[in-house]
Amino acid sequence: MIELSERQKVILSLVVHEYVRTANPVGSKNLVRQYHLDYSSATVRNEMAALTEAQYLSQPHTSAGRVPTEKGYRFFVSGLIQMRELPEETRRMIEHQFSQAQQGMDGWIKLAASILADQANAISVVSAPLPNRTTVKYISLISITNKQILMILVLAGGQMQQRFLFVSEVTTQTQLNEIADTLNRLFEGRNSEEIRILSRHLPDMGSAAEEIIRTLLSTLYDTDARQTGEVYTEGINKVLAEPEFSDSEEARRTLRFLEEKPLLQDFLSRTTREQKVGGVQVFFGGDGLLKDIANCSLVVARYGMQGIATGTIGVLGPMRMAYSKNIPTVRFLAGILSDLVADSGL
Amino acid sequence: MIELSERQKVILSLVVHEYVRTANPVGSKNLVRQYHLDYSSATVRNEMAALTEAQYLSQPHTSAGRVPTEKGYRFFVSGLIQMRELPEETRRMIEHQFSQAQQGMDGWIKLAASILADQANAISVVSAPLPNRTTVKYISLISITNKQILMILVLAGGQMQQRFLFVSEVTTQTQLNEIADTLNRLFEGRNSEEIRILSRHLPDMGSAAEEIIRTLLSTLYDTDARQTGEVYTEGINKVLAEPEFSDSEEARRTLRFLEEKPLLQDFLSRTTREQKVGGVQVFFGGDGLLKDIANCSLVVARYGMQGIATGTIGVLGPMRMAYSKNIPTVRFLAGILSDLVADSGL
DNA sequence: GTTAGCACTCAGAGCTTTAGAGTGCTAACG
């Protein structure tokens, strides 16, 4: 593959930019007029022909303008992924909203989702931070009735799980407090595997405690298996306005993808697992796990504390999305969430 | 207004039924053929003219079939709201899914939302159970760092809230356990108002405890103000397949309504507040709070324990929805959730 | 290497035509 000339790079970027803006195939004459290029439309036509040849652009039909291909977008994005800061003003505004938010990981995540959907005018997708293998932070046991217990589990990364369980033995809140104290001493900071081994050599604490540990383990296994916490989504209505979703079949496929939480979680956890915190990645729909969302793309970053607890934040929209705005926005929000995870010390 | 004749009622019901099935204006000839009526299309035409006169039906244009008006739907639904059981088989199937579900209010609610969306092929909307004024069930305090605390609040109805707080005084987990014990003894079963008064005459427990109580109260106020817990929604993709949503502007309005959580919560809590648990109501879009979702309707029921903690479960779809299936489904699921709320004893 | 000029292409907007489903009315029927 031959290198692109400087001028070709410029023209390719401008085509992408213009297409993102208008959603219409971009013609040579128009491009020259819009951007006051100091060469003529015929020259642009020649370069466009070359870019089309090299698969960066394509033509919907012979006598139409050019549309970027996936390869074209990739080129465009690769120039964007490193640099670009969000304008000071926007950063201030976002930070302000976080400073006013109610405390708690859940609230922050929802706020981030809401801000991102708003800024990007597309669908935001945010998953709660979770370590590869969950560790227990705190166990709380609450007596509901004589033989019924509510177990609340605080996990690393600020995630919570609640389970009801029934025990055969009557247990009082005082007894539960004791059990909880013991378990907290033993299990704090441990993961499912460690707890499984530890619990084998435990002094007998009665059948209730056994039942509690069993439930605890099954909850941890569940969480480990999911690998990604709750996924929040917002801004679906925004993206319906885009022309690529005016075909409702297209829109349905995308929404089904979003509502298939396991699929989405799988994708988020798998594809970004090795990714360093802070780095923004762009995925293009069409093949692999994203085959259902052809001509969409996904800008994601991992946030949190590397090796401790990480989640993902991203924006899903038509492939023709405003990368130059969305990439810095995602990066900035990932940074904020990372700070919050670190500060909350979970 | 004159009463409808028996035959008119039959015809009206059939028109609604047929229109729900096909989404096309219903013509006289077709109706006779489909349902083997023992009178002719001319007779049906006459009756239809009368029903149109009386505003139960309308014509998109002079030479088209009839479409039910909102009044027509109301009539149809009024005959359905009381009776009709879900088929034994479906009930078994649903019960089975619940029996296999993981424990915990959150999980049940999501399961209910998922089943309902699936059964109705429309959008399900389920809100968590919450009393008019929340009462505290259990307070758990977890030391994160020296001066940072995670407060977990279990509220009546099984809802949980988490907050982070910073205190100026160094506090250990042991101290926190003591404070939590005291607060639990004092505040269990109390609502925000009672706690506010109680906390005035409290023995001094140090500045950390004060800060904790302040956060506790503000969380309770927040929750009271919202009046409805988290709202889960599922099945958006299903409804996009309906012809009334092929116009993306229409679809957007509906989705915006759904994503405006405060609006939705407000509607759910306000309009069904007085409603007895178990009764199914049908709301038609177009005016009042539902003005944004013209030609949609909402079948809802309240579930939970009257006066203790109630939530809502419902299905939102095109006004042309399968009421005869959806109404019993909503009623049945509301029943199951009510049982679960009762059993979990919160 | 660049550019003006030109013949050619083709999607989409706008218009016309047509088919058929549905109506209301009238007159005949039991």
Next chain:
DNA sequence: CGTTAGCACTCTAAAGCTCTGAGTGCTAAC
């Protein structure tokens, strides 16, 4: 008098048609 067959009339939606204009590739001149 309610019911029904028959008929002229209405009106949408689909199909076919034309025409415009943006865009192209190529050639020849600069």
